[in-house]
Amino acid sequence: MTLRIAEIFGPTIQGEGALIGEPTVFIRAGGCDYRCSWCDSLHAVDSSYRHDWMVMTPEAIWQEVRRLSGGRPLTISISGGNPAIQDFAPVIAMGKAEGYRFACETQGSIARPWFSALDTLVLSPKPPSSGESVDWAGFGRCLTAAEACPNVMMKIVIFDDEDYLWARAVAGKFPDLPLYLQPGNPEVDPDRPVDLQACTDRLLWLIEKVTGDGWFAPRVLPQLHVLVWGNKRGV
Ligand SMILES: C[S@@+](CC[C@H](N)C(=O)[O-])C[C@H]1O[C@@H](n2cnc3c(N)ncnc32)[C@H](O)[C@@H]1O
Ligand SMILES: Nc1nc2[nH]cc(C(=O)O)c2c(=O)[nH]1
Ligand code: SF4
Numbered sequence: 001m002t003l004r005i006a007e008i009f010g011p012t013i014q015g016e017g018a019l020i021g022e023p024t025v026f027i028r029a030g031g032c033d034y035r036c037s038w039c040d041s042l043h044a045v046d047s048s049y050r051h052d053w054m055v056m057t058p059e060a061i062w063q064e065v066r067r068l069s070g071g072r073p074l075t076i077s078i079s080g081g082n083p084a085i086q087d088f089a090p091v092i093a094m095g096k097a098e099g100y101r102f103a104c105e106t107q108g109s110i111a112r113p114w115f116s117a118l119d120t121l122v123l124s125p126k127p128p129s130s131g132e133s134v135d136w137a138g139f140g141r142c143l144t145a146a147e148a149c150p151n152v153m154m155k156i157v158i159f160d161d162e163d164y165l166w167a168r169a170v171a172g173k174f175p176d177l178p179l180y181l182q183p184g185n186p187e188v189d190p191d192r193p194v195d196l197q198a199c200t201d202r203l204l205w206l207i208e209k210v211t212g213d214g215w216f217a218p219r220v221l222p223q224l225h226v227l228v229w230g231n232k233r234g235v
């Protein structure tokens with residue numbers, strides 16, 4: 001059995017959401033069933049990058065994670081693309097046997113039995129600005145598949161007022177899921193520097209929306225890795 005992998009990198013710090021700041025190795029799966037207008041990881045989505053993806057066995061993936069982490073257990077984030085297209089159960093089993101912890105980032109369109117083996121599942125349903133629309137039945141199947149996962153949460157990217165109102169409505173549907181909001185980054189070209197002032201301006205805009213509304217359910221966070229490294233790949 002083999003998997004399509006766009007990149008494996010780290011250790012770096014988790015830049016987003018509940019595990020922000022945590023030393024992490026990323027496994028980025030190749031392939032996605034969505035194509036968000038603002039995707040910052042098109043090199044793992046667009047088929048024009050397919051020839052750069054690696055075809056790896058679970059053993060080879062695991063050897064690379066072990067090499068990068070020096071064999072010291074840490075958190076592995078399985079992201080993509082949509083990692084739920086593929087079967088990561090063998091990789092998770094190998095890592096857990098050595099004391100590693102696993103998180104996964106997915107949009108919540110495809111459910112997998114291996115969600116139950118994760119320590120953390122981040123479901124990131126896509127707001128209107130993405131150009132995608134959410135299949136809530138599929139999202140519900142992801143929640144069911146993750147029943148044995150101790151930390152399931154939502155992370156929603158916000159670009160504009162419409163996204164913000166959408167996120168509030170979604171939060172109302174899932175009041176028991178911890179919610180993280182992050183401002184959308186419109187500058188995703190890895191070869192161009194990001195405008196840090198613009199990043200903090202977008203963060204401030206989102207903070208003021210939430211506090212101004214007296215909406216105290218979500219946590220608002222920046223993409224820490226973007227503040228530090230811009231859109232550089234592999235960090
Ligand atoms: C690249 S995606 C990969 C995992 C999965 N396909 C998903 O979307 O959840 C990882 C996270 O980055 C977020 N993201 C992607 N492009 C972004 C952008 N331009 N600005 C802010 N967050 C972005 C996604 O919404 C998701 O939460
Ligand atoms: N440092 C860092 N943190 C991240 N959090 C989510 C990422 C992703 O692209 O899935 C990501 C990433 O690519 N790098
Ligand atoms: S679902 Fe995730 S990886 Fe796929 S296009 Fe959207 S942001 Fe990119």
Ligand SMILES: [Mg+2]
Nearest residue numbers: 016040041079
């Ligand atoms: Mg990213």
